[in-house]
Amino acid sequence: MDPNNASLSCVANIVWTNSLGTTIKKVAYKQATLRLVRNTLKEMFLEVSGEKVNPIKMKLKGIKVHSKFMAEGKASIQFTDEKCSCFLSNAPPGLLVQFLKVIFIKITSDQTSNGESKEDMLKKTRAHLLSGKANQFDDISPVTNAELARAKKMASGNGSVTTPSPPQKRKRLSGEEQRPAPKKLYVPSPLTVASMEPETLNAEQKMILDACVRGRSVFFTGSAGTGKSFLLRKIISTLPPDGTVATASTGVAACLIGGTTLHSFAGIGSGEASLSRCYEMATRANSGQIWRRCKRLIIDEISMVDGSYFEKIEAVARYVRKCDKPFGGIQLILCGDFFQLPPVVKQDSFSRNALTQDDNSVMRFSFETKTWQECVQQSFELTVVHRQKDSNFVSILNSIRIGRVTPQIRDTLTATSKQRIEMEGILATQLCSHTNDADLINQSKLNNLSGEEKTYHAIDSDAYMTKQLDQQVQAPGKLVLKLGAQVMLLKNLNIAEGLVNGARGVVTNFVQGYPLVKFKKRDLLVKPEKWSIKTAGAVIVTRSQLPLKLAWAFSIHKSQGLTLDCVEMSLSKVFEAGQAYVALSRAQSLDSLRVLDFDGKQVWANPKVLEYYRDLRRQIRDREYITPMAVKKKDGGLKKSLSAMGLTKSLMSKPLVTIN
Numbered sequence: 189m190d191p192n193n194a195s196l197s198c199v200a201n202i203v204w205t206n207s208l209g210t211t212i213k214k215v216a217y218k219q220a221t222l223r224l225v226r227n228t229l230k231e232m233f234l235e236v237s238g239e240k241v242n243p244i245k246m247k248l249k250g251i252k253v254h255s256k257f258m259a260e261g262k263a264s265i266q267f268t269d270e271k272c273s274c275f276l277s278n279a280p281p282g283l284l285v286q287f288l289k290v291i292f293i294k295i296t297s298d299q300t301s302n303g304e305s306k307e308d309m310l311k312k313t314r315a316h317l318l319s320g321k322a323n324q325f326d327d328i329s330p331v332t333n334a335e336l337a338r339a340k341k342m343a344s345g346n347g348s349v350t351t352p353s354p355p356q357k358r359k360r361l362s363g364e365e366q367r368p369a370p371k372k373l374y375v376p377s378p379l380t381v382a383s384m385e386p387e388t389l390n391a392e393q394k395m396i397l398d399a400c401v402r403g404r405s406v407f408f409t410g411s412a413g414t415g416k417s418f419l420l421r422k423i424i425s426t427l428p429p430d431g432t433v434a435t436a437s438t439g440v441a442a443c444l445i446g447g448t449t450l451h452s453f454a455g456i457g458s459g460e461a462s463l464s465r466c467y468e469m470a471t472r473a474n475s476g477q478i479w480r481r482c483k484r485l486i487i488d489e490i491s492m493v494d495g496s497y498f499e500k501i502e503a504v505a506r507y508v509r510k511c512d513k514p515f516g517g518i519q520l521i522l523c524g525d526f527f528q529l530p531p532v533v534k535q536d537s538f539s540r541n542a543l544t545q546d547d548n549s550v551m552r553f554s555f556e557t558k559t560w561q562e563c564v565q566q567s568f569e570l571t572v573v574h575r576q577k578d579s580n581f582v583s584i585l586n587s588i589r590i591g592r593v594t595p596q597i598r599d600t601l602t603a604t605s606k607q608r609i610e611m612e613g614i615l616a617t618q619l620c621s622h623t624n625d626a627d628l629i630n631q632s633k634l635n636n637l638s639g640e641e642k643t644y645h646a647i648d649s650d651a652y653m654t655k656q657l658d659q660q661v662q663a664p665g666k667l668v669l670k671l672g673a674q675v676m677l678l679k680n681l682n683i684a685e686g687l688v689n690g691a692r693g694v695v696t697n698f699v700q701g702y703p704l705v706k707f708k709k710r711d712l713l714v715k716p717e718k719w720s721i722k723t724a725g726a727v728i729v730t731r732s733q734l735p736l737k738l739a740w741a742f743s744i745h746k747s748q749g750l751t752l753d754c755v756e757m758s759l760s761k762v763f764e765a766g767q768a769y770v771a772l773s774r775a776q777s778l779d780s781l782r783v784l785d786f787d788g789k790q791v792w793a794n795p796k797v798l799e800y801y802r803d804l805r806r807q808i809r810d811r812e813y814i815t816p817m818a819v820k821k822k823d824g825g826l827k828k829s830l831s832a833m834g835l836t837k838s839l840m841s842k843p844l845v846t847i848n
């Protein structure tokens with residue numbers, strides 16, 4: 189959390205009411221700046237300033253904060269003394285959360301600190317009034333560790349301060365005793381999940397966030413686990429929600445950033461229709477409005493977006509928005525790693541065999557299009573891998589990424605085939621090259637278990653959206669479990685205790701109808717959780733389901749973007765460049781990985797991608813906007829970073845060779 193975040197820009201409406209609840213005055217700001225200030229008597233105020241109207245200050249005492257819709261950038265603060273309410277909207281969700289947190293921390297701290305007594309305050313007030321001096325307002329001081337600790341104690345229910353009051357909820361305690369529920373200024377949701385993550389952005393991630401906030405159209409890449417999706421979540425929570433559309437090429441990736449799929453946003457079906465037909469489809473009432481409202485389009489896993497489709501949606505954007513600028517003037521934030529899975533095309537045109545036939549007509553990467561050159565203003569490459577901590581494994585993965593397998597790498601990976609990675613009944617997840625194989629394995633393993641079946645049906649907020657929820661939410665519409673079922677957790681429930689999205693476990697019991705699951709670090713009685721997705725029309729729909737999925741096997745395609753613990757794979761049937769790399773890079777360490785029948789032939793990179801990255805790095809190096817890695821240390825920093833990525837200069841300039 190940024191302790192100095194005591195200001196916020198958003199839409200604000202202030203409404204004063206009389207004792208009957210009738211509105212007596214209203215002030216509306218399209219673009220308000222909110223600040224936390226203190227007067228000479230150290231009382232805290234919320235100052236709202238904006239177009240034309242003089243700043244309005246409201247005392248932060250006895251307030252009620254309604255924060256249920258923070259994830260959508262909305263909240264309201266009710267001021268008892270002033271008899272008014274301030275309604276906030278279109279606030280960047282992450283910044284809104286931080287701002288409300290600062291208010292909570294400061295108020296809690298003011299009330300619980302052993303500061304001045306009431307008598308002292310009265311004396312001070314009288315002296316101030318007699319002095320005849322005007323009230324002066326200063327920004328509040330940054331949050332201190334002591335204030336933070338007091339607020340944490342308060343939030344965990346150990347404190348006695350109840351201001352600001354949460355929505356009128358009461359928590360039933362043991363026995364008859366009741367007391368006000370602890371403040372809940374934060375509502376976990378996929379859209380604000382970034383705020384739950386304790387990690388802060390590193391320097392290279394901050395530089396990209398800064399470019400996005402400045403309105404640049406950017407592409408950022410980096411090997412698996414460099415925090416691309418993590419950064420995207422931060423970017424989304426830092427931008428105003430109105431006009432920001434978060435999408436990804438796959439449902440799983442869209443779910444990880446709380447967005448929708450690019451296809452459902454664009455409204456042109458698979459994109460195979462003629463351009464004029466696509467124009468027609470995209471101008472239909474709903475789609476047209478969505479395109480016209482969009483100001484910033486975010487696309488994760490851009491490597492899986494076909495070039496022709498990318499060109500088509502760009503043309504559609506210009507047409508529907510009646511604007512000749514690239515992408516109809518929409519800011520693009522693109523992210524992905526072209527060394528991972530390429531676009532899915534009907535024919536297997538980019539399998540290894542096809543590469544030798546010089547048949548590139550069917551699939552093109554989006555970076556190969558003229559549209560890409562015209563639309564992307566700045567490119568960045570993240571270089572620090574966070575998913576894996578072991579530098580040896582990171583350098584193996586970086587070599588695999590570029591299709592390079594040395595004898596040492598082969599030996600290291602082959603040696604994993606015999607290691608025991610199961611622990612206390614938790615088996616390894618098999619990663620399969622084909623989706624059907626994964627489904628069959630899960631079904632037959634479940635059938636082989638002898639216990640009684642328990643079925644859990646999801647509750648969707650809109651029955652018409654079930655198909656979209658199936659595509660975008662990892663939690664299945666129907667989940668069948670038995671004692672001994674291998675499962676994966678689908679939510680970050682407690683990061684410190686390892687209860688994170690991707691954590692593996694086994695069902696050991698059913699208690700009150702819920703499965704008791706043994707995870708690596710602890711057992712958990714798993715209860716339903718909610719997922720929200722934003723449809724292309726900015727409507728929020730939800731699914732309530734147990735955050736579990738059968739996990740004997742997954743397809744590699746469905747695993748792209750995930751961090752998994754305890755994985756096993758046989759790569760003998762891989763058919764895409766980058767497929768082996770995606771599978772291997774899901775693991776967090778060599779100890780939690782088992783590779784059966786490893787062969788260097790299973791690893792290759794697409795020559796076009798290698799060439800693109802060579803050019804990209806040259807471009808990044810040469811331009812004024814030097815990359816974070818070059819910023820770190822101009823003399824040799826670049827070389828060091830490249831070798832950390834498994835790319836020395838000489839290798840970069842050579843065509844690809846796959847070493848078997």
Ligand SMILES: Nc1ncnc2c1ncn2[C@@H]1O[C@H](COP(=O)(O)OP(=O)(O)OP(=O)(O)O)[C@@H](O)[C@H]1O
Nearest residue numbers: 387388389390412413414415416417418574575749
């Ligand atoms: N700055 C950071 N500090 C600490 N951990 C981080 C940081 N950035 C990302 N991570 C962690 O690294 C892991 C991988 O991040 P993420 O899934 O965003 O990577 P990615 O680049 O999107 O990978 P992929 O290419 O596989 O989709 C996550 O557990 C994330 O929380």
Ligand SMILES: [Mg+2]
Nearest residue numbers: 416417418749
């Ligand atoms: Mg990702």
